[in-house]
Amino acid sequence: MTDTTTKALRVTNLKAENYKRLVAVDISPSGNVVTIAGRNAQGKSSVLDALWAALAGGEASRATQQPIREGQDSAVVRLDLGDIIVTRRWTKDDAGTLTVESADGAKYSSPQKLLDEMLGRRAFDPLAFVRQSPKDQVATLVSTVDLPFDPEELERKRKGVYDQRTEVGRDVAKLEAQLASYPDHDPNLPDEEESASALLAEADAAREQNASIDRAVSEANRQASAVEWAEDALREAQASLDAARSQYADAQKALKAMPTRVDVSGFTERLDGLEASNRRIRAQKDRTMVAGFLSAAKQKRAEHTIQLERIEKQKAEALAAVEFPVPGLSFDDAGVTLNGIPLSQSSSAEQLRVSVALAMAANPKLRVLRIMDGSLLDSESMQIIAELAAEHDYQVWVEVVDESGKVGVTIEDGQVAR
Ligand SMILES: Nc1ncnc2c1ncn2[C@@H]1O[C@H](COP(=O)(O)OP(=O)(O)OP(=O)(O)O)[C@@H](O)[C@H]1O
Numbered sequence: 001m002t003d004t005t006t007k008a009l010r011v012t013n014l015k016a017e018n019y020k021r022l023v024a025v026d027i028s029p030s031g032n033v034v035t036i037a038g039r040n041a042q043g044k045s046s047v048l049d050a051l052w053a054a055l056a057g058g059e060a061s062r063a064t065q066q067p068i069r070e071g072q073d074s075a076v077v078r079l080d081l082g083d084i085i086v087t088r089r090w091t092k093d094d095a096g097t098l099t100v101e102s103a104d105g106a107k108y109s110s111p112q113k114l115l116d117e118m119l120g121r122r123a124f125d126p127l128a129f130v131r132q133s134p135k136d137q138v139a140t141l142v143s144t145v146d147l148p149f150d151p152e153e154l155e156r157k158r159k160g161v162y163d164q165r166t167e168v169g170r171d172v173a174k175l176e177a178q179l180a181s182y183p184d185h186d187p188n189l190p191d192e193e194e195s196a197s198a199l200l201a202e203a204d205a206a207r208e209q210n211a212s213i214d215r216a217v218s219e220a221n222r223q224a225s226a227v228e229w230a231e232d233a234l235r236e237a238q239a240s241l242d243a244a245r246s247q248y249a250d251a252q253k254a255l256k257a258m259p260t261r262v263d264v265s266g267f268t269e270r271l272d273g274l275e276a277s278n279r280r281i282r283a284q285k286d287r288t289m290v291a292g293f294l295s296a297a298k299q300k301r302a303e304h305t306i307q308l309e310r311i312e313k314q315k316a317e318a319l320a321a322v323e324f325p326v327p328g329l330s331f332d333d334a335g336v337t338l339n340g341i342p343l344s345q346s347s348s349a350e351q352l353r354v355s356v357a358l359a360m361a362a363n364p365k366l367r368v369l370r371i372m373d374g375s376l377l378d379s380e381s382m383q384i385i386a387e388l389a390a391e392h393d394y395q396v397w398v399e400v401v402d403e404s405g406k407v408g409v410t411i412e413d414g415q416v417a418r
């Protein structure tokens with residue numbers, strides 16, 4: 001059997017009978033662009049659809065409810081791809097049968113699978129790319145080129161850092177507000193609160209000293225009464241008078257030995273002052289701590305910003321190194337871009353060029369492309385397609401409306417016009 005694994009294939013001959021509008025056509029195309037021309041309703045799309053139906057099967061047959069020309073019993077499309085021959089036949093009430101054989105007549109056992117493997121993914125509707133959403137366009141582009149990174153994973157990473165930075169930013173704002181609620185820093189305040197216990201002990205000692213004075217005073221008074229009592233009783237007890245006098249003298253002596261009295265009214269005031277100063281010291285310590293937290297949070301936020309910039313740079317550098325099928329093609333978070341501008345804002349010709357180049361970039365074995373709405377394309381766009389086809393060794397089938405009969409293969413009443 002012929003080797004079908006290496007050489008690029010294209011259609012060297014297309015024969016179709018009774019397929020849709022076609023009576024019978026036999027086309028042996030040359031060159032990279034095959035223009036199927038003619039007036040409206042003559043069978044141009046029928047030619048291109050015959051190509052599609054023969055090669056793609058499934059989707060094409062579902063889209064074509066009546067493949068056999070009205071009044072006929074069967075239709076057939078036969079494609080010569082050089083090394084292999086593809087034949088699809090329809091008879092009434094069947095979805096078509098496919099035969100793929102080598103040039104020497106040997107049949108392949110899984111013909112549709114063979115064709116599917118040889119066909120490019122957007123071979124029959126390359127402009128479908130233009131109609132995709134920006135997000136799907138990016139997915140198509142990413143699946144076509146070789147990216148050194150996973151854009152979704154990179155975006156997840158970027159978002160993670162961004163969210164972390166937002167969180168730390170909230171801490172910064174909170175700490176700044178908290179810091180503002182403290183009185184300003186006072187360099188004259190001591191670092192630590194003063195102890196009240198020493199002052200309290202001093203006050204206790206003073207009170208105790210005064211109490212013993214009080215006790216001495218009352219003792220002296222008591223003894224004075226005793227003298228008075230003893231004098232009253234002098235006449236009865238001269239002896240006890242002497243004793244009382246002696247005791248009185250002792251008491252007076254003890255009184256003289258006592259220190260001076262202390263004024264205790266100031267202690268309360270001093271204590272109050274101490275508490276106020278300690279409150280300020282406490283606040284000052286808290287303030288120092290919050291200022292520390294704030295500068296740490298600010299530092300963290302700055303680190304996150306640097307990380308974000310690094311991710312963006314990494315992405316930009318990786319993208320710059322990727323080889324896109326069209327110069328200037330790239331993508332960002334919003335979609336595919338051409339020379340930095342969203343593809344949706346590029347001109348129709350630019351979008352066409354990108355779509356066709358992308359469809360060709362897959363580099364399938366069977367290099368066939370179908371463009372149905374060729375009449376929408378001006379000569380510049382047609383020129384672009386011809387250049388791309390030559391560059392990628394592609395065979396592009398284009399349908400154009402034309403009444404001159406001087407463009408490409410003219411189809412008239414279901415046949416090739418002579
Ligand atoms: N199974 C069929 N049997 C007979 N006629 C058919 C069948 N299928 C489609 N047609 C007719 O073929 C014509 C359309 O053919 P086709 O789409 O190939 O023409 P076209 O040259 O591409 O036209 P246009 O310039 O408008 O694109 C219509 O008139 C349609 O009625």
Ligand SMILES: [Mg+2]
Nearest residue numbers: 044045046399
């Ligand atoms: Mg048409």
